[in-house]
Amino acid sequence: TYNQDHQTPDSAGTATAYLCGVKTNMGTIGVDAQIVRGHCDTTxxxxxxxxxxxxxxxGKSVGVVTTTRVTHATPAGTYANTAERNWEGDSDMTHVTGGCKDIALQLIEENPDIQVIMGGGRRFFLPVDATDPERGSNTAHGRLDGRNLIDEWMNDKKRRHKSYRYVWNETDFNTVDPAQTDFLLGLFESSHMQYDIDRNDPHYEKAGEPHIKDMTEKAIQILSKNPKGYFLLVEGGKIDLAHHGSRPVRSLHDVVAMDLAVDKAASITNNQDTLIVVTADHSHTFVISGYPQRGNGIFDLMSSRPGYISLAKDHNPYTTLLYGNGPGAHSTRADLRNVDTTSKHYTYQSAVPLSAETHGGEDVAIFARGPMAHLLHGVREQNYIPHVMAYASCVGDYNAHSHCAASATHHSTATSNIFG
Known part of the structure; x- marks a missing residue:
């Protein structure tokens, strides 16, 4: 999973690898390694x-679903070319020269044929003086060019006589009829969408957001109307963000949500014509430690036998789940005997003190079912992945391969579980 210039990668470089087939430098998207991060003129x-x-x-239909901002590193890897992953909106580029476009603008201006776009990140699509329907003021990250990219997206579809819907809450999402909708833009938060454990918590979410499983299902229903097939990226991006805060309760609930999305995709597609790929872009410094007995609560203190709490050399208990680095490190470890380690708010202990936990650099798993799934086995470089998907669906350099003549219809559904 390494980037071209870093042993432990970031999500921009890894997204470029498994979506574009090329290893690149940390912090850059949709470009090869000759790019210089932050230098527009090298793009x-x-x-x-x-x-x-x-x-x-x-001629296939395409879509992107994420629980992060739709301009974040992983979703941007499908459509953007940028020397800096943090150029999500024009307010992030006030000192940038050279004519480079922010990622939100690239999505709307340069990619009008992406039929499904769902996630968070409204703030980068609305003017700075606009009122966000859920959060109110948009001054923090609103567009400085005064453009309303949501309106521009809708106007483009009107002009081209396309059936479309823009939605920003769960109620409106539930009214979308896939049979009557060819283009769907769903921006459900000003920034990232909520953690799955917080979706129904009124302290965090008032307008309501769809579950990633339901977004996946609706995306497939829209895209699969195309007889030529489709490509879909689904990212459970909040898994990663919770790990950065050393909060595995939130992270693992999002893992379960992602698992439900994968299960839904498998249940409504045919493995004879649909390739589903599930992987991670990188790992984290997250460990399952000690020798806990079977049945010991995964979020609980380490216990090797019934009625016994295991103690470390400092005579304090420790949790089964720990981090190698992150915000949970302190010079003296706290006694956790009276701490609710199962709380979604609890920051788990780590060894090295950092403001945010980092990614890990080890290999990650990849799972696949469907046409050409047998090509995803053993140890592979990350940039091998899109070549398998392209070969299976007869696109890119593989569109004229001999196996493509066997069937007029080839589907490739890339369902990606991204820990990054």
């Missing part, structure tokens, strides 16, 4: 294309 020569582009070129 043009370094631009590359993704499996989303290859699929569009063959």
């Amino acid at each position: 043009q020569a370094a631009k590359i294309t993704s499996i989303l582009d290859w699929s569009l070129a063959e």
